[in-house]
Amino acid sequence: MLVILNGLAWMGSILGQCNQQAEGGGSPWSGIWMIALIFIIFYFLLIRPQQKKQKEHQKLMDSLTKGDKVVTSGGIYGTVIGVKEGIVVLKIAEEVKIEVAKSAVTAVVDKTQAQ
Secondary structure (H helix, E strand, C coil): CHHHHHHHHHHHHHHHHHHHHHHCCCCHHHHHHHHHHHHHHHHHHHHHHHHHHHHHHHHHHHCCCCCCEEEECCCCEEEEEEECCCEEEEEEECCEEEEEEHHHEEEECCHHHHC
16 A cells, blocks of 8 residues: 555656646646545545445344354354354354354355365
């Protein structure tokens, strides 16, 4: 992300210099337009995809039901045996049950993937 920021800053300074040379002094509006353009680029490249991913994860957490096979952010595979408000109870082996935060569940997997 830092590389993108540096690249956009460099591009903005070059375009600003070219604009000032072409106009013979530069207008304050050119800087405002450049900032708006950079914000639009950031929105479509960084902010919008992150919001979409966050909505999908929230939808996943809300749709967890008993019997789903899931994987946690720690890499633990298990079967959901209970769902509480912010906690999911997973069965990871015979007679081994753990409680994890609902937000730690990253994906619902098929039975073939979990074995």
